[in-house]
Amino acid sequence: MDWSLGTVLLILDWTIRLAALLWIPSRTSPAAARSWMLLVGFVPLLGLPAYLLLGHPWLSRERVQRQARASQVIREEQQPLAALRWRPDAGIAAEMAPLVERQGAFMPIRGNAVELLDDYDDSLRALIAAMDGARASIHLLYYLMFDDAVGDAVAAALERAAGRGVECRLLLDAVGAKRGWRRYARRLRKAGVQVHQLLPGGLRWRRSGRMDLRNHRKIAVIDGATGFIGSQNLADPMFIPGFPNRELVARVDGPIVAQLDAVFASDWYLETGERLHVDPVRAAAAGQVAMQLLPSGPAYPFENARDAVNALIHLAKRRIVLATPYFVPDDATLSALRIAALSGVEVQLILSDRNNQRLTAWAQESYYAELLACGVRIALYQPHFLHAKHMSVDDEVALVGSINLDIRSFALNAEIGLLCYDDAVVARLRGIESEYLRDSRSIRSEDWARRPAWRRSRDGIARLADSLM
Numbered sequence: 001m002d003w004s005l006g007t008v009l010l011i012l013d014w015t016i017r018l019a020a021l022l023w024i025p026s027r028t029s030p031a032a033a034r035s036w037m038l039l040v041g042f043v044p045l046l047g048l049p050a051y052l053l054l055g056h057p058w059l060s061r062e063r064v065q066r067q068a069r070a071s072q073v074i075r076e077e078q079q080p081l082a083a084l085r086w087r088p089d090a091g092i093a094a095e096m097a098p099l100v101e102r103q104g105a106f107m108p109i110r111g112n113a114v115e116l117l118d119d120y121d122d123s124l125r126a127l128i129a130a131m132d133g134a135r136a137s138i139h140l141l142y143y144l145m146f147d148d149a150v151g152d153a154v155a156a157a158l159e160r161a162a163g164r165g166v167e168c169r170l171l172l173d174a175v176g177a178k179r180g181w182r183r184y185a186r187r188l189r190k191a192g193v194q195v196h197q198l199l200p201g202g203l204r205w206r207r208s209g210r211m212d213l214r215n216h217r218k219i220a221v222i223d224g225a226t227g228f229i230g231s232q233n234l235a236d237p238m239f240i241p242g243f244p245n246r247e248l249v250a251r252v253d254g255p256i257v258a259q260l261d262a263v264f265a266s267d268w269y270l271e272t273g274e275r276l277h278v279d280p281v282r283a284a285a286a287g288q289v290a291m292q293l294l295p296s297g298p299a300y301p302f303e304n305a306r307d308a309v310n311a312l313i314h315l316a317k318r319r320i321v322l323a324t325p326y327f328v329p330d331d332a333t334l335s336a337l338r339i340a341a342l343s344g345v346e347v348q349l350i351l352s353d354r355n356n357q358r359l360t361a362w363a364q365e366s367y368y369a370e371l372l373a374c375g376v377r378i379a380l381y382q383p384h385f386l387h388a389k390h391m392s393v394d395d396e397v398a399l400v401g402s403i404n405l406d407i408r409s410f411a412l413n414a415e416i417g418l419l420c421y422d423d424a425v426v427a428r429l430r431g432i433e434s435e436y437l438r439d440s441r442s443i444r445s446e447d448w449a450r451r452p453a454w455r456r457s458r459d460g461i462a463r464l465a466d467s468l469m
Helices: 005-023 030-042 044-054 061-077 079-084 091-104 120-132 149-163 178-191 202-208 256-272 304-315 331-342 358-365 368-373 407-412 423-438 453-463
Strands: 109-117 137-142 167-173 194-198 218-222 226-230 249-253 289-296 319-323 346-352 377-381 390-393 397-401 413-421 440-442
Touching: 005 030, 005 044, 030 044, 061 079, 061 256, 079 109, 091 289, 091 304, 091 397, 091 413, 109 120, 109 256, 109 423, 120 149, 120 218, 120 226, 120 249, 137 149, 137 256, 149 167, 149 178, 167 178, 167 256, 178 194, 194 256, 218 256, 226 256, 226 397, 249 256, 249 413, 256 289, 256 413, 289 304, 304 331, 304 390, 304 397, 304 407, 304 413, 319 423, 331 346, 331 368, 346 423, 358 453, 368 377, 377 423, 390 423, 397 423, 407 413, 423 440
Parallel strands: 137 167, 167 194, 319 346, 346 377
Antiparallel strands: 109 249, 109 289, 137 218, 218 226, 226 249, 289 413, 319 390, 377 440, 390 397, 397 413
């Protein structure tokens, strides 16, 4: 049979479409499957290979098994802290604490102190000062480390600490911290610092997982007694020109630091196979705040961050404030926000007026009309790029960490959140949120409805790629 090239391509084209129809919906969420099927339908020869590389948030079996073993070890080795277990008997915490413990293995624990640091330079100075005071160990885990003045300062502090006999370990995401890795890895290893990449690429990616899965956590643990967790990376606030960052970091003291160190040890084990010992009673009680860690990522069987955030939204009775730089929610989160607002809960979104990811910004805008129509308030923070990620619920719970309100953060990134069950911490966070609102412009439904049609079309098209962002 003499087939022309056009006939062969037509058969191949429809074979790919049919294969995608059978393969993609059974391995991907319905929302993501629709996006991928649309791409395959329009460009089959590009769409199917792209899906095979990026369509399913898979990790190697070895990594999933290591995470399961790490979670089991965490459950077993927390037993010495049983006397400090916090047992809420009412309110939001009574619902959230058991959920979060089943998700990430960490029990709610009392006896902690927390300081919220919302000045970029102050939080970096606090971190460097803590590193310079270290006597036994420094554990740093960061998504991004740049080869700039901040990277130089952190590297120098690690060198000083290693020089005086402190055991120093540094975990850096292979993509986010590529520039810092190239500049500092060899130098730090020469100084005695143990340095490893998270989710390395190249020829090793098949042993890791899907190529664009990332470890987005930002954690520092000093001497097992003081910890830092939040949104801030190891980089100058102007590391993206024109977008000076505003961040939020929580400095914590007390038994909660053992949980932070356990997350570091888990990621160390996932990357190296080496099991670190974490002393659960190393940090003495330092205050009265009850806290709990929420780890999340594709190595877990469920989307921990998404489910916890949605549970908090559903449990709110009076007021929810959410600050995030990237807002591309899945259907469940969008529904939770809509239900809360229509139920009479005051729902306030604080987003950044500036955005360093244009496609994400367009997709984000496609949600505004629906949210405004059901009573959600939307404010755009103007002075800086608001990179902080946090949430306050009623006067009971504050959530601070690295979690964005987008599908990537929920399903594709390894993230970390700190839940504080304390009205004083919520009050402090509300003060920071009030500062944001004073420097924000509010979006009004009637003004938003007057946008030109081409912008609505652009935003809607961008939203079709929500599962890829």
